[in-house]
Amino acid sequence: MIPIAQPLIKEEEIQEVVKVLKSGFIAQGPKVAEFEEKFAEYIGTEHAIATSSGTTALHLSLLVLDIQPGDEIITTPFTFAATSNAALFEGAKPVFVDIDPKTYNLDPERIQEAITSKTKAIMPVHLFGQSAEMDTIQEIADNNHLPIIEDAAQAHGATYHGKKIGSLGDMAAFSFYPTKNMTTSEGGMITTDNSEFAEKAKILRAHGEKERYNHVILGYNFRMTDIAAAIGLVQLKRLDGFNQKRIENAEYLTEHIKEIEGIKPPYIKPELVHVFHQYTIQVDPNLRDEWIKLINEQGVGTGIHYPKAIYQQELYRNLGFDAKCIEAEKAAKKVISLPVHPQLKVEDLEKIVQSLDYASNYLY
Ligand SMILES: Cc1ncc(COP(=O)(O)O)c(C=O)c1O
Structure with a gap:
């Protein structure tokens, strides 16, 4: 994986x-x-x-x-x-x-x-x-x-x-x-x-x-x-190199997945340098579990950052928090993070793209 x-x-x-x-x-x-x-x-x-x-x-x-x-x-x-x-x-x-x-x-x-x-x-x-x-x-x-x-x-x-x-x-x-x-x-x-x-x-x-x-x-x-x-x-000496690799990996992923049905790649604001701590895509919230299962089946790890708005966490509910942030709640249901870290090789990037292609073909 x-x-x-x-x-x-x-x-x-x-x-x-x-x-x-x-x-x-x-x-x-x-x-x-x-x-x-x-x-x-x-x-x-x-x-x-x-x-x-x-x-x-x-x-x-x-x-x-x-x-x-x-x-x-x-x-x-x-x-x-x-x-x-x-x-x-x-x-x-x-x-x-x-x-x-x-x-x-x-x-x-x-x-x-x-x-x-x-x-x-x-x-x-x-x-x-x-x-x-x-x-x-x-x-x-x-x-x-x-x-x-x-x-x-x-x-x-x-x-x-x-x-x-x-x-x-x-x-x-x-x-x-x-x-x-x-x-x-x-x-x-x-x-x-x-x-x-x-x-x-x-x-x-x-x-x-x-x-x-x-x-x-x-x-x-x-x-x-x-x-x-x-x-x-x-690590500080290596940081710019690590970030450059993350940015290149993100560019590769976006370039190769942007046409795949059902996926929205991350948005990058102009004039900012995004260092891709996470590469987070969006999918149909009703299909997210299936996307994750299919991607994982292909040997690609995923993460959900984050599954809930913070105030929906039990700790916060118990403390009486009742905020209503519609966009955060919506995002929490449709995000999936994919590997983007500097250790990825070309074969890994190809495999990530293939896993998304496979999942999309299965689901659509
Ligand atoms: C946004 C954010 N804030 C704070 C923290 C806390 O950092 P740490 O795990 O080093 O305590 C983390 C990471 O874990 C984080 O992602």
């Missing part, structure tokens, strides 16, 4: 990890500092603060903003649960705004009407590797004096009108989970130009300590290890 995701770890990553293991510095140390410096340079921000995961990067960003119980955070319902869970961690309320059905990203036209006196931040997600509509979101944020936290977990290296994702909002949170465009095993990163935010994030990341054993605020242990950072430093 061609897997839907496959991390690409080579000898260099292994050697760098071995060096760290032998160095004695196996928790947060010099490799994390070096990784932060290189990542900030890559994204084009003043600061980068490494964390233990993308989830802790999001959580830490909200802690930096001093989000309190009852505060509202505007975000998308069509994402991985960690985005809105970050608000729940602090007793804040994620306010779900519907998506643009073409890009699956927050529909900026609907944000203003969701803003109340309790709104404390806007948290767009750059879903599947494509930037959200940041100019409009920034304008709304400015008009309402709200900070933006970008959830950039799926968009390392993506650009919006020439600017790197992660350099657009007040803070951005990246994930280095193994399925992502680059990995550190588990790991995350906040990027920001704001020195006060960076300083506060570093204190909150490590037990609220200003210096060792001087605890000034309630902090956490959200640190990255040097073992993870050593992997990240090598």
Whole structure:
């Protein structure tokens, strides 16, 4: 089966990890500092603060903003649960705004009407590797004096009108989970130009300590290890190459499947660099299960990103969430993600196309 995701770890990553293991510095140390410096340079921000995961990067960003119980955070319902869970961690309320059905990203036209006196931040997600509509979101944020936290977990290296994702909002949170465009095993990163935010994030990341054993605020242990950072430093060097391969794979797939009956390939907005964390097609919702069964039968792995709008999850239902985001709910019923990762060979791409052709011929 061609897997839907496959991390690409080579000898260099292994050697760098071995060096760290032998160095004695196996928790947060010099490799994390070096990784932060290189990542900030890559994204084009003043600061980068490494964390233990993308989830802790999001959580830490909200802690930096001093989000309190009852505060509202505007975000998308069509994402991985960690985005809105970050608000729940602090007793804040994620306010779900519907998506643009073409890009699956927050529909900026609907944000203003969701803003109340309790709104404390806007948290767009750059879903599947494509930037959200940041100019409009920034304008709304400015008009309402709200900070933006970008959830950039799926968009390392993506650009919006020439600017790197992660350099657009007040803070951005990246994930280095193994399925992502680059990995550190588990790991995350906040990027920001704001020195006060960076300083506060570093204190909150490590037990609220200003210096060792001087605890000034309630902090956490959200640190990255040097073992993870050593992997990240090598992966960062490879990131543009990985992304280029993802883009080429996506172009191949779109070129070869666009005529196949029953399939809608992903939409790419002009002037954006989409880095294809996921290659997600749409099919008839009534036939999706059959599509997946037939594609899998041909040896091609699939994913559903995402099967529900977040507020339809049991957790959110039990908490009393009753948002109605029609486009997100519709998308959740018709999406299928196909393998697009950099390890795919020409034979794999041909096989993916053949599997879709086979399924289409069977169903239509
Ligand atoms: C959009 C989004 N936000 C947040 C996260 C959380 O990242 P992590 O798994 O590193 O905690 C992920 C990935 O898992 C994600 O896809």
